[in-house]
Amino acid sequence: MTDKTGYRPLYQQVRDLFQSRIADGTWLPGGKLPSEQALARELDVSHGTVRKALDELALQKLVERRQGTGTFVRAVTPERSVFQFFYFARPGGDRLMPEVVETRSSEGAANALDRRQLRLADGAQVVRVDRLRGFDGATTLIERMVLPLERFRGLAGRKLPNALYAMYHSDYRVLVSVVTEELRAVAAETDDAALLGVSPATPLLAIDRIAYDLDGIAVEWRQTLCLTRDVVYSVTQR
Structure with a gap:
């Protein structure tokens, strides 16, 4: 992945991509995300980069992590x-x-x-x-x-x-x-x-x-x- 608008940390670029998938409905409310390993392979980035991006989305309350189950898009109830x-x-x-x-x-x-x-x-x-x-x-x-x-x-x-x-x-x-x-x-x-x-x-x-x-x-x-x-x-x- 490359940032065409100027340098930003890679995890921020990945976070923005994931955020876009939530916004446009690619990842639906309540839906389970692919595993961190699968996302890292898809984007050709490290597992740590994906995890840091998902941590940021969790802080924004856009996703939630469920122990032993995975990461899910938070439903806007x-x-x-x-x-x-x-x-x-x-x-x-x-x-x-x-x-x-x-x-x-x-x-x-x-x-x-x-x-x-x-x-x-x-x-x-x-x-x-x-x-x-x-x-x-x-x-x-x-x-x-x-x-x-x-x-x-x-x-x-x-x-x-x-x-x-x-x-x-x-x-x-x-x-x-x-x-x-x-x-x-x-x-x-x-x-x-x-x-x-x-x-x-x-x-x-x-x-x-x-x-x-x-x-x-x-x-x-x-x-x-x-x-x-x-x-x-x-x-x-x-």
């Missing part, structure tokens, strides 16, 4: 996708699993802000998903998402699951690996206040998120408004 990227909890308590209250989706032209956030070309089309979610029957979250139509054809009008990222992976071969978020406090506007059942100008937490796939390409822009009367945004750092 609904539970995993929710708790990996969803940070709401009761104060001092565990993470919460939100409930979907209402969902609407449609297709349309990307506006200037959509194009900037998702780095889309002029004339690009997008899927818009608006939904309400909450806890214990109360609406707590307003989510507005924009997705590139080129990556998510047929999504609009579907019955969408609670855990969208698991569906992105299983149905569209889009694996969300990184999200960036910006948080700020805002006052509820009249329409949003009505959806949440609160008075206009009630304080809300606004979360602006961009989700990226394994290749670093933006695949979702999500704006969330949260009523934090009974929940908190809880992050654990290691």
Whole structure:
């Protein structure tokens, strides 16, 4: 193997190749990878190089090693996708699993802000998903998402699951690996206040998120408004 873009350690080149096989569906979620010895022979690299590449993928939580069984592509289960990227909890308590209250989706032209956030070309089309979610029957979250139509054809009008990222992976071969978020406090506007059942100008937490796939390409822009009367945004750092 050679790196045409400049020198990088060989194990990183092998890692990127394996990552591409996961991203494009060559290696399916839950599937067992060939043995390290077989991969080393295929790529004409050392066993140690393959192992180091797989160690990196394990740290990224893209594969999992099972003692005495082998290495498997980690399946993006609904539970995993929710708790990996969803940070709401009761104060001092565990993470919460939100409930979907209402969902609407449609297709349309990307506006200037959509194009900037998702780095889309002029004339690009997008899927818009608006939904309400909450806890214990109360609406707590307003989510507005924009997705590139080129990556998510047929999504609009579907019955969408609670855990969208698991569906992105299983149905569209889009694996969300990184999200960036910006948080700020805002006052509820009249329409949003009505959806949440609160008075206009009630304080809300606004979360602006961009989700990226394994290749670093933006695949979702999500704006969330949260009523934090009974929940908190809880992050654990290691």
